[in-house]
Amino acid sequence: MAQKLLIRDLTLRDGQQSSFATRMTQQQIDRVLPYYKDANFYAMEVWGGAVPDSVMRYLNENPWERLEKIKAAVGEASKLTALSRGRNLFGYAPYTDEIIDGFCRNSIQSGLGIMRIFDALNDVNNVKSTIKYVKQYGGIADCAVCYTIDPKYPKLSFFDKLKGKKNPAPVFTNEYFLDKAKQMAALGADMITIKDMSGLIQPSRIAELIPLFKQHLSIPIDFHTHCTPGYGLGAVLMAIVKGVDVVDTNIWNFAGGTGAPAIELIYIFCNKLGVTLDVNMEAVAKINKELHAIRKELEAVDATKQFPNPFNPLTDTLPADIDKEFDKAIEAARNNDETALLNACHAIEAYFNFPKPNELVKKAEVPGGMYSNMVAQLKQLNSMDILEKAMELIPTVRLAAGLPPLVTPTSQIVGAQAVNCALDLKAGKPMYSNVSNQFVNLVKGEYGKTPVPVNPEFRLKIAGTREEIPYDTSKYQMQPNPTLPEAGDVKLAENEKEVLLLELFPQVAKSFLTKQKEARYQALHKEEENKQAAKEEVKEEPITGKIVEAPMPGNIFKIQVQPGDTVTKGQSVIILEAMKMENSITSDYAGKVKRIFVKEGVSVQAGAKLVEIEV
Structure with missing residues (x-):
């Protein structure tokens, strides 16, 4: 029987998130939905990830309405799919089963067909509840094994070796990933995704993993990767040759670079391989035409500002030399020749003007988003001079924290902490003088079991306890839900x-x-509008006390003191959210709070006045 390949289209979620900061409006989404109804994708990823946050934060739109409107337009033509982080769902806190239940039930009632569930630590215990509720309400539980690689540890000197010192043994072996997949299948997973969020999986590695998973699992296998360091197209082709069931792609104008490979290139490969691809490419071409216009509208947030050359595989003829590169890539994949495969794929991508491989990300072996977050953090702090040191510290920080996979949110936690450690050293302080609340919680054990145990002495230093303390949802407190006088x-x-x-x-x-x-x-x-707009202007009192300032730009997440409170030196007075990390801002002074200069939710710059303390 001929091999059949299913396609999960990522364009409307991961595609726009990877390349356009998740800024597609509902109006832009609506323009492509009639064509999606005809495209016959197995699944469309449209929700989860950064979508719910971004549509509220930047577009003033309702996330539930987005999902419901897409379902109304597409109907049963494709399964709608979303991404969630197991027990953490979209945030950094472990949620109770009651919230996970409500979230899964409402998502499926609003039109979701597949929930892709992953945990940043690959802690299978963290995905149990989501699997249970997704299946209970009639959804498909797609469980993702997060692909990551062992860090490149510093080379040992002659004297280190003489003393018997060794670098840690590899943790992220093929057996490690298979074991996680088998555990998820035993919990009821309907399919397994090999989720390579960083694009770091090489074709030779996926050539080992796909047959291994197919041999030991009886459920479909999906492969998800990105093109950032240049492995994406070759790895997807290799996965198809090795018999994968589903692959994740983007449509042409949203593909390549930081995104997933283009469906149009996969279509050509499948035609040459004799693999059945039940996708209506005429409808795809109509979507792509609209995406070209939408991408122009998103120019301000375009990560590369590099459009691929126009191409429609149904109407355009490939030049003979490029057609030959497709044949070379297939032959190389069949022969497990990774070098030839990547050379052919890079020649194809260069011809169509897709972005070149990001050599820095490839060399650093960290996710592109993690690297760009670190750069943004250092630019805000005017400390780009320590970028190299921060990158150098990643393996050390990661190993100390239990070697978490580099996926959201652990990639951001580790990256931000590496920056903090580099800043500590620059200031002549010991490493870990400044730690985020998230790093403390990771080391403490609140995110779940790390791939390797955290050293109890390190945990004591960071979290104040030698013993691992897992999350306790019995202490979870619901968010305040006040009455709004100004809204009736x-x-x-x-x-x-x-x-x-x-x-x-x-x-x-x-x-x-x-x-x-x-x-x-x-x-x-x-008629009631702006009645209280003109308020008495209060003259600002002169500053007579000591000032607690913001050490970095960010948002005021929580104010922990009130005017009149007595504070001690070292007491946390403000929680500042910076680069998605919560940082406790402490007072360098003992005294009484005279006034607070900020409100919760506002943005502040480095050096902004936060609290005045009378000493």
């Missing part, structure tokens, strides 16, 4: 879906829902 005394969250938004995205949803309720109220009471 309605509740901030008026139904279960809004309550879930508030739980999953506390700051962003609070701001979004408040604006929504106020706008609705004002539309009904226009």
